[in-house]
Amino acid sequence: MSIDLVRLNTLQQQYATKIIQHDTDKTLSPRYIAGGDVGFEAQGTIARAAMVIVTWPELKLLEYQVARVPVTLPYIPGYLSFRECPALEAVWHMLTIKPDLLFIDGQGIAHPRGLGVASHFGLFADVPTIGVAKSRLCGQYTKLAPEAGSVVDLCYQGQVIGAVLRSKVRCNPLFVSVGHKISTASALIWTQQCLRGYRLPEPTRWADAVASHRPSFERWLAQQ
Numbered sequence: 205m206s207i208d209l210v211r212l213n214t215l216q217q218q219y220a221t222k223i224i225q226h227d228t229d230k231t232l233s234p235r236y237i238a239g240g241d242v243g244f245e246a247q248g249t250i251a252r253a254a255m256v257i258v259t260w261p262e263l264k265l266l267e268y269q270v271a272r273v274p275v276t277l278p279y280i281p282g283y284l285s286f287r288e289c290p291a292l293e294a295v296w297h298m299l300t301i302k303p304d305l306l307f308i309d310g311q312g313i314a315h316p317r318g319l320g321v322a323s324h325f326g327l328f329a330d331v332p333t334i335g336v337a338k339s340r341l342c343g344q345y346t347k348l349a350p351e352a353g354s355v356v357d358l359c360y361q362g363q364v365i366g367a368v369l370r371s372k373v374r375c376n377p378l379f380v381s382v383g384h385k386i387s388t389a390s391a392l393i394w395t396q397q398c399l400r401g402y403r404l405p406e407p408t409r410w411a412d413a414v415a416s417h418r419p420s421f422e423r424w425l426a427q428q
Contacts (some may be wrong), residue, residue, distance in 0.1 A: 219327060222327055223319070225313065227387050229385075231307070232305065232386075234260045234304035235259070236257050236260065236302070237334050237398070238258075238299070239255065239409070240255045240408070241412045242310075250273070251275050252271070255292070256268045257303060263398060268414045268421075269295050270295065271295035282352060285319065288325075289313065297323075304332070306325075306333040307398070308333060308334070308336070309408045310336075310337050311347070312335025312384075314360070315341055317343050320335055322381070324349035332370070332384070332386040334391040334394055335381045335382070336408055337379040339378075340379050341379075343365055349370070352371065365388075366381030367379075
């Protein structure tokens with residue numbers, strides 16, 4: 205498989221200039237919030253994207269969809285969005301309810317070229333999008349206090365590119381960043397508001413549960 209990294213690099217830089225890093229809706233009051241997560245199966249040849257719709261403010265699971273799409277790009281650090289976005293686009297089209305706010309499990313602008321999967325897909329979805337990643341891709345931050353709710357800035361090349369949030373005690377922190385059409389401050393606030401005692405905010409926690417058929421999702425299915 206021949207990969208033109210120069211072309212992908214150029215595309216990332218072009219797309220990054222289109223990311224809106226402020227609140228396009230100053231009074232955002234979503235009725236529905238989506239969460240998206242991507243995993244891989246069949247030895248990495250199939251991308252499995254799960255997307256859920258939860259209600260706000262109840263954060264109850266209302267709809268879920270799963271799409272499986274053949275992978276056309278191998279894993280290349282820093283270019284994961286080109287590998288994941290086709291599956292996210294496929295599952296997005298399957299939703300019967302379109303959200304007012306979107307969480308993606310992955311980086312937003314907290315990326316060396318400012319275009320993680322949450323920003324890449326946020327451009328496509330064209331709704332306020334937040335990236336919530338479980339690990340750091342780039343940037344530095346000061347020591348984070350052990351208490352739940354502790355927050356410090358994530359900085360890269362002299363700029364704040366996100367927030368590091370300890371969402372639960374005795375758990376590694378989350379890395380929250382702008383996806384598209386939202387500010388860093390609002391991305392952090394919405395992430396905090398969507399926490400319900402778990403490490404992950406409810407939209408991506410449910411997406412992960414659906415993608416992996418976790419017991420919480422099995423219980424939900426049994427009640428339907």
